[in-house]
Amino acid sequence: MLELLSPAGSMDALRAAVQCGANAVYLGSGPFNARQNAKNFSLDELPDAVRYCHVRGVQVHFTLNTLAADRELEQVGAVIAAAVRAGVDAFIVQDLGLVTLLRQMAPEVPIHASTQMSIHSLEGVQQAAALGISRVVLARELSREDIAYICRNSPIEIEVFIHGALCMCYSGQCYFSAVVGTRSGNRGQCAQPCRLPYGYGRFEEKYPLSLKDNCLIPWMRELEAMGVASVKIEGRMKRPEYVAIATRLYRAAIDGEPVRPADMKDLRDAFSRQGFTQGYYVSQTGPDMFGTRQKERENRELMLRARETYENNEAPLIPVRFYAVINGRQNAMLAVQDDLGNICKTEGPVPVRAVNRALTREALAERLAKTGGTPYRCVEVQSVVDPGLTLSAAAVNTMRREVLSHLTAIRGRQLENRELNSFPPLKIYPGIAKAPRITVGVLSPEQLTAKLLAARPARIYVPLSMVKGEAAWVRRIPAQTELSVVLPRVIRDAEVETVRRALDRAYGLGIRRALVGNIGHIGLARSRGFAVSGDYGLNLFNSRSMDAARKLGLDSVTVSFELTLPRIRDLSKPLPTELLAYGRLPLMLTENCVIKNRTGQCACRSGQTKLIDRRGEEFRVLPDQDSCRSVIYNGKKLYLLDKQNELRNLGLWALRLQFTTENPLEVDSVLSGLRDSAVFDPGSCTRGLYYRGVE
Numbered sequence: 099m100l101e102l103l104s105p106a107g108s109m110d111a112l113r114a115a116v117q118c119g120a121n122a123v124y125l126g127s128g129p130f131n132a133r134q135n136a137k138n139f140s141l142d143e144l145p146d147a148v149r150y151c152h153v154r155g156v157q158v159h160f161t162l163n164t165l166a167a168d169r170e171l172e173q174v175g176a177v178i179a180a181a182v183r184a185g186v187d188a189f190i191v192q193d194l195g196l197v198t199l200l201r202q203m204a205p206e207v208p209i210h211a212s213t214q215m216s217i218h219s220l221e222g223v224q225q226a227a228a229l230g231i232s233r234v235v236l237a238r239e240l241s242r243e244d245i246a247y248i249c250r251n252s253p254i255e256i257e258v259f260i261h262g263a264l265c266m267c268y269s270g271q272c273y274f275s276a277v278v279g280t281r282s283g284n285r286g287q288c289a290q291p292c293r294l295p296y297g298y299g300r301f302e303e304k305y306p307l308s309l310k311d312n313c314l315i316p317w318m319r320e321l322e323a324m325g326v327a328s329v330k331i332e333g334r335m336k337r338p339e340y341v342a343i344a345t346r347l348y349r350a351a352i353d354g355e356p357v358r359p360a361d362m363k364d365l366r367d368a369f370s371r372q373g374f375t376q377g378y379y380v381s382q383t384g385p386d387m388f389g390t391r392q393k394e395r396e397n398r399e400l401m402l403r404a405r406e407t408y409e410n411n412e413a414p415l416i417p418v419r420f421y422a423v424i425n426g427r428q429n430a431m432l433a434v435q436d437d438l439g440n441i442c443k444t445e446g447p448v449p450v451r452a453v454n455r456a457l458t459r460e461a462l463a464e465r466l467a468k469t470g471g472t473p474y475r476c477v478e479v480q481s482v483v484d485p486g487l488t489l490s491a492a493a494v495n496t497m498r499r500e501v502l503s504h505l506t507a508i509r510g511r512q513l514e515n516r517e518l519n520s521f522p523p524l525k526i527y528p529g530i531a532k533a534p535r536i537t538v539g540v541l542s543p544e545q546l547t548a549k550l551l552a553a554r555p556a557r558i559y560v561p562l563s564m565v566k567g568e569a570a571w572v573r574r575i576p577a578q579t580e581l582s583v584v585l586p587r588v589i590r591d592a593e594v595e596t597v598r599r600a601l602d603r604a605y606g607l608g609i610r611r612a613l614v615g616n617i618g619h620i621g622l623a624r625s626r627g628f629a630v631s632g633d634y635g636l637n638l639f640n641s642r643s644m645d646a647a648r649k650l651g652l653d654s655v656t657v658s659f660e661l662t663l664p665r666i667r668d669l670s671k672p673l674p675t676e677l678l679a680y681g682r683l684p685l686m687l688t689e690n691c692v693i694k695n696r697t698g699q700c701a702c703r704s705g706q707t708k709l710i711d712r713r714g715e716e717f718r719v720l721p722d723q724d725s726c727r728s729v730i731y732n733g734k735k736l737y738l739l740d741k742q743n744e745l746r747n748l749g750l751w752a753l754r755l756q757f758t759t760e761n762p763l764e765v766d767s768v769l770s771g772l773r774d775s776a777v778f779d780p781g782s783c784t785r786g787l788y789y790r791g792v793e
Contacts, residue, residue, distance in 0.1 A: 100322040100329060100352050103159065103257065104345045107334035108137040108440060112147055115156075115569075116343035116415075119349030122157035124190060126334070128177045130170070131161035131286055136212050136335075141177065149510035152475045154415045155437065157187040162200075163212035164286045165193050165658070167665055175521035178203050188688040190235070191215075192270060192284070196643030198649075199522070201230050206516040213259065214270040214284065215617070216635070219591050222618025225650075227254045229617075233327065235259070238312065239689040240590075241381045245325045247591050249702045260318075260364075261344055262332025264375070264387075266292040267686035268274075271587060271615075271635060274685040275426065276660050277732055277784075278715070282792035284637055293390070296709040296717075297369070298696055299691035306692060306709065311387035313365065313374030317349040336369060338643040339404035343368040344381040346407065367397040368404075383690045414475030420466045422481040424449050424457060430489055432449035432466075436474075438512075441506040446497045452488040465494045472502055524641055524718050528734040529671035529749020533742075534775055537676060539584065539756040540765075541720070543571040549766045551576055556752055559613055561691040563723040565604040572607050580711070583612035583628075585619050586723050587635045587687055593725075596620065601626040613656075620650055629653055634678065641670035648672045654751065659736075660682060662791040667748045674751035679738040680768060681756030682718060682731035683786060686714035690721050692728040700718065700726050708733075718759055731758055734751035738769070739776035 104115035106125040115123045139147055148158050160181045166174050174196065182204045188206060191197055192214035200209055210233040211217055211226045213717050218237040233255035240258075240619035249256050265272060265283075271274065274291045276282035283291040292307035312332070314321070321329060329352075331344050345359050366373065372389030376382075388670065421433040430446035449457070463479035488589070524758070540546055546558070548558045554576050562583045565572075575581050583604045589597050601612070605627055612623035615635025623630045632638065632647050632655040639658045647655050653676040657666055666677065693707050694700045700721065707719040709730065716733040738745060745753060757765055771777070778785075 100318065100328060101349055102158075102345065103328050104341055105262075105334040105336070106341070107141070107336070108338065109139070109147060110338040110408065111334075111336075112150065112339045114338040114346050114404070116151060116154050117408045117411055117413045118342045118345040119413075120156060120345050122158040122159055122187070122328070123151060124161055124330070124334070126161040127181070128173075129286070130174055130177060136282070141180040144180065144186075148185045152185065152512055153506050153509045158185075159188045159190055159210065160186040160742075161212075162196055163189045163190050163192040163214050165637055165660070166284075167661075168640045168668060171195075171640060171642065172521055173205060174350060175199065181244050182207060182516060182518045182521075184513060185511075188233070192637070193643055193646050194229075194636070194646040195227055195640045197231065198646050199642055202522045204232050204516070206741055208738075211235060212255065213237060216268050216270040216587070217616075217618060218244075218268070219618045220251050221594070221621055222616060223252050223254065223256070223486060224246055225621060227252075229646075233257055235330065235347070238264055238376050239268060242320070242324075242379050243316070243381070244590060244592070245321070245326065248316045248523055248696065250326035252325075256325070256330040256613055257330055258321060258326050259312060259332055259509075260314040260321070260329040261336075261348065262311055263337075264312050264378075266307040266309055266688055266690070267530045268338070268588060268689070270637060271687045272685070273660065273683060274730070276543065276792045277683055280787065280790050280792050282660055283391050284639075285792055287793040289709075296447075296711055298381065299708055299710065301710045301712055301714065304328065305390050306695060307686075308371065308390050309387055309690075310371045310373055310375040311369065312376070312378075314379055315348060315357055315362075317376075317379065318355070322352070324413045331375040332561055338408065339401045340368045340419065341722070342404040342407050343400070345467040364400055367400050378689065386697050387690065388695070389416055404465045412471055412475065413468060414474060416474045416509075417477040418469070418474045418502075419478040419480070420463075420476060422462060422466070422479070422502075424481065424487060425484040426451070426487055427763075430493065430500055432497040434505055436505055437510065438509070440505060440508050441765040442501045442508065443585045443724060444497050444500040444504070446493045446667060449489045450485075450488055450647050455488070455682075457483060457488050461495065465491060466498055468495075469498070469502065472506075474502055474505075489546060502732055524645060524670065525672075526641065526670040527672040529669075529675060530672070531749070531752050534677070534748075535752045537752045537754045539681070539754060541758055544762055545757045545760060545765050546574065547762045547765050547769075549769050551579075553664055553769055553772070554578050556580065557611075559754075562586065562600050562604065562612075563606060565609070568723070569607055570736065579611050582613050582631065583609055584633070585615070585623060585650055586725060586727075587615040587633075588689075588722065588725075588727060589616075589619060589622070597622065598626060601628065617650070618653070624651065632656060634659055643673075644670055645672055656754065660792045662788050663744070663748065663788045664748075665791075666788075669751050671750075675749070676752045677738075677745065677748070677750050678736060678756060678786075679745065679753035681736055681754075682730050682758045683736050684726070685717065685732055686730040686741065687722060688728045688730065690728070691721075692730065693727045696727065714718040720758060732784070734782060734784040736786045737776075737778055738785065738788065740774075740778050746761060
């Protein structure tokens with residue numbers, strides 16, 4: 099059966115989801131979930147919330163889908179312990195370090211890979227399964243063909259977002275809010291810069307990054323037929339009435355009821371951004387997918403009806419069977435059995451001889467079926483009733499209430515006694531005690547200047563797309579410099595064969611290393627004979643995630659640029675560790691081509707395309723290698739070249755200079771700064787987040 103998973107940002111929203119037909123809810127507690135601005139639940143409230151759901155046959159998925167710093171990990175451990183004791187059914191996780199921590203502390207609780215893990219391919223799903231993850235929430239950008247292919251071949255469950263807000267960027271790869279304002283989306287604090295106006299080349303009141311909300315209500319049966327295990331409604335930040343309306347209508351669609359125009363109006367009135375989109379699902383990206391939230395008069399009648407479904411209502415969700423024995427030789431006996439096989443029994447008074455009207459099986463069944471005001475509905479009564487006896491209605495009602503109350507207690511206590519281990523220690527690796535080496539990343543052969551090559555960097559990173567064409571530049575690489583190809587951060591299943599061919603060509607050119615920014619690409623690169631390094635897209639934010647990278651078989655890594663320098667210093671470094679020290683920081687990776695949406699043609703390869711915000715800040719737009727995906731870069735360049743003395747005490751293996759829009763003269767100018775002449779220009783450069791940190 100297709101699971102309907104609804105958001106619960108508050109207790110009212112949780113009740114709304116449950117009463118309107120959700121099979122499961124997802125909720126957060128504390129500072130380690132991706133919706134910090136939702137009301138959320140305190141750890142003291144969590145057991146009551148879980149009991150409420152479990153009594154009514156609804157699962158609770160607990161969100162731990164943010165990055166945690168080292169100094170926060172023991173607090174994460176305390177949250178995990180509280181959630182396990184409360185009886186949650188699964189954890190939703192982004193951080194690779196938290197995956198291993200959960201497996202150690204709570205081995206019996208399933209782990210679901212959050213969409214923040216950016217998994218978008220079968221290889222990504224298979225890698226997640228190898229980590230002990232039992233379900234993957236796929237990237238929202240995937241089409242029906244992508245989803246169907248993954249479901250046909252997946253070794254674990256697949257979950258798909260079907261309704262609600264769409265991020266312009268692949269989830270987990272958005273650093274826009276963090277870099278421009280320190281509020282990290284990877285830490286649950288996104289300020290939603292995608293919803294603000296931007297212009298092309300000059301500021302305009304346009305919204306090229308604001309997508310309409312997703313709506314897949316007509317395709318529920320299709321998703322079920324594909325083998326999708328769970329469909330998810332977005333909205334922990336939204337009001338309970340929205341949760342009630344969306345859950346009710348998707349419940350009806352899953353159950354096969356027709357979707358009426360009035361239903362779609364209710365969904366739009368509950369929340370929309372100039373309507374809805376199915377663009378990703380049906381492979382029709384483009385301008386029609388975009389919209390903004392409009393100020394409209396609230397449909398008060400709709401909201402009132404929605405509130406009534408959870409404020410003054412108890413839906414009879416759980417089927418139960420009653421078994422009764424009524425005879426004159428013993429106390430009346432009643433038992434109830436639920437859908438999980440739980441059985442509860444009680445006794446009443448000894449029946450007496452009837453004076454006027456004897457109790458019949460039919461009359462007893464009618465009384466027992468009066469379960470209104472409880473989560474239970476009577477589906478069957480089996481009884482043995484001797485003739486000529488009577489038992490008061492009050493006695494029958496009391497027995498019914500007693501067995502149902504006992505049943506409620508049993509259902510509420512399920513899953514509270516699973517294995518829970520203490521917070522485990524971790525071996526700490528201090529890193530390298532000498533000055534870091536220099537590595538360089540380029541996007542074009544022209545950036546491989548004579549001065550750059552003469553500097554003999556330890557490693558040069560080139561996009562995989564650079565090896566597809568004329569590759570005479572490979573012969574110019576110094577023997578002391580290792581050459582590495584950089585895989586795109588997104589490789590859909592339909593693109594895998596093309597990437598394999600490009601990797602084979604790179605291997606034939608003598609290249610033996612690949613840099614990957616997604617767990618789904620590790621096996622792909624290794625299968626073609628490459629040593630594999632981890633890039634910033636893996637979001638390695640703490641010592642446990644660094645250890646997880648080691649266990650994945652990586653032999654060097656780049657730490658998250660959302661870390662501060664002191665946190666990087668204190669980070670365990672079981673692998674040679676790089677730091678981005680120069681270049682435009684990538685803010686977004688988008689499936690929608692930002693330029694093509696405006697002009698109808700992808701013309702962003704020139705590097706001259708800029709988005710301009712209301713303050714006049716510019717953001718460069720480039721293609722992601724040779725795809726029609728866009729990477730939006732920060733206007734100011736990260737610059738730490740004047741801080742090399744400070745950086746040599748962090749235990750790093752290398753500092754990376756990442757060239758994007760620079761011409762050869764600019765490349766040479768930056769390289770000149772490596773030899774004690776580096777000057778920080780606050781007008782054109784930034785320290786990134788290494789000193790400011792993120793929320």
